[in-house]
Amino acid sequence: MAALPxxxxxxxxxxxxxxVPGISAVPSETNARYFHVIVTGPEDSPxxxxxxxxxxxxxxxxxxxxxxxxxxxxxxxxxxxxxxRICLDILKDKWSPALQIRxxxxxxxxxxxxxxxxxxxANDVAELWKVNESEAIRNAKEWTRRYAMDN
Amino acid sequence: xxxxxxxxxxKSELDxxxxxxxxxxxxxxxxxxxxxxxxxxxxxxxxxxxAMCRADIPPTYLDNPILLGTKxxxxxxxxxxxxxxxxxxGRNGWWKYDERSNSELESAFNAGEPxxxxxxxxxxxxxxxxxxxxxxxSDQTRRRRVRRDTPMFPSKGIAGIKTDDSTARQVKSxxxxxxxVVHVPIEEEIIxxxxxxxxxxxxxxxxxxxxxxxxxxxxxxVSLEEPNVSRSLNREDT
Numbered sequence: 575m576a577a578l579p580x581x582x583x584x585x586x587x588x589x590x591x592x593x594v595p596g597i598s599a600v601p602s603e604t605n606a607r608y609f610h611v612i613v614t615g616p617e618d619s620p621x622x623x624x625x626x627x628x629x630x631x632x633x634x635x636x637x638x639x640x641x642x643x644x645x646x647x648x649x650x651x652x653x654x655x656x657x658x659r660i661c662l663d664i665l666k667d668k669w670s671p672a673l674q675i676r677x678x679x680x681x682x683x684x685x686x687x688x689x690x691x692x693x694x695x696a697n698d699v700a701e702l703w704k705v706n707e708s709e710a711i712r713n714a715k716e717w718t719r720r721y722a723m724d725n
Numbered sequence: 726x727x728x729x730x731x732x733x734x735x736k737s738e739l740d741x742x743x744x745x746x747x748x749x750x751x752x753x754x755x756x757x758x759x760x761x762x763x764x765x766x767x768x769x770x771x772x773x774x775x776a777m778c779r780a781d782i783p784p785t786y787l788d789n790p791i792l793l794g795t796k797x798x799x800x801x802x803x804x805x806x807x808x809x810x811x812x813x814x815g816r817n818g819w820w821k822y823d824e825r826s827n828s829e830l831e832s833a834f835n836a837g838e839p840x841x842x843x844x845x846x847x848x849x850x851x852x853x854x855x856x857x858x859x860x861x862x863s864d865q866t867r868r869r870r871v872r873r874d875t876p877m878f879p880s881k882g883i884a885g886i887k888t889d890d891s892t893a894r895q896v897k898s899x900x901x902x903x904x905x906v907v908h909v910p911i912e913e914e915i916i917x918x919x920x921x922x923x924x925x926x927x928x929x930x931x932x933x934x935x936x937x938x939x940x941x942x943x944x945x946x947v948s949l950e951e952p953n954v955s956r957s958l959n960r961e962d963t
Contacts, residue, residue, distance in 0.1 A: 579844040584745045634862065637743060638771045638847035671768060672742035672776035
């Protein structure tokens with residue numbers, strides 16, 4: 575049994591009462607530290623029109639350490655690998671306890687708008703993104719259509 | 726929806742950005758940002774950077790933290806004098822728990838719960854009411870005695886802020902609107918930061934790694950759910 579720190583309760587309530595447009599984060603019924611997340615693909619990105627499922631877990635020492643976040647929906651992105659792991663500095667060494675679930679998810683949504691192939695996690699994707707961006711974007715749109723729509 | 730941003734920034738002037746509650750013993754870092762004393766302790770040991778601007782926190786900062794005494798805080802202390810006070814054992818005496826932790830302990834105790842979990846300075850502790858001990862959840866060997874007594878029971882101070890020399894009290898009883906800056910020396914690290922042999926060992930990175938490694942593994946193996954950890958949100962929100 576673990577009590578839930580007040581900070582997590584506050585964040586959860588605010589996520590419910592004032593949801594971020596394009597982002598939904600709902601705690602699991604069995605574990606209040608585990609969130610089911612859906613992020614909509616940003617407009618004017620190859621992910622537009624897609625609904626991407628993620629999972630977010632708040633470790634015991636949150637907010638001193640960052641939430642663990644992973645894409646569940648397959649996504650073609652140079653900074654997200656085939657297991658859904660995300661290369662994002664604020665989830666690693668740039669984490670600050672003043673960041674919150676909502677700011678983390680906004681950053682992930684922003685990462686979809688601004689892929690960074692120079693700091694890759696999925697090497698093959700990043701490589702293609704650098705040498706043939708239009709084909710990479712075509713792939714990303716195709717994956718979005720195939721995996722992130724109608725599910 | 727855009728108005729939310731406005732209300733956020735207004736709230737952040739009152740609330741500590743780490744715990745998202747009203748600043749408890751507001752403490753100012755050299756960069757000027759203010760957090761609860763215990764929140765400052767947490768970030769000073771873990772990231773060692775300000776949570777707002779990432780400015781480095783000097784390693785010696787906690788030897789001489791800048792506490793901002795306000796009238797609000799004075800009121801806060803008066804309120805807690807009317808209730809039972811919880812203490813944890815330090816090297817040469819007892820420390821009071823901070824006001825917020827005290828009220829959480831008190832309500833768990835009065836509700837007949839067997840124990841209470843507190844997030845103190847970024848670390849989870851379990852206070853067991855049967856054995857009257859406080860144990861760090863990530864390291865069960867870190868154990869301290871606790872007691873529930875009248876607020877008059879002699880103590881070294883509140884949550885590691887030494888107040889028995891009354892320096893801080895004098896400042897806090899001033900009626901000035903603007904916060905006073907008090908340099909309060911901390912005699913002993915609170916909450917298991919130094920053990921009773923006087924060896925200071927903080928090792929935040931190692932502990933952190935140990936704590937979350939199973940979680941990281943869990944993420945890699947697709948499911949994170951720990952069904953045994955369940956607690957209604959509404960119930961917690963008192």
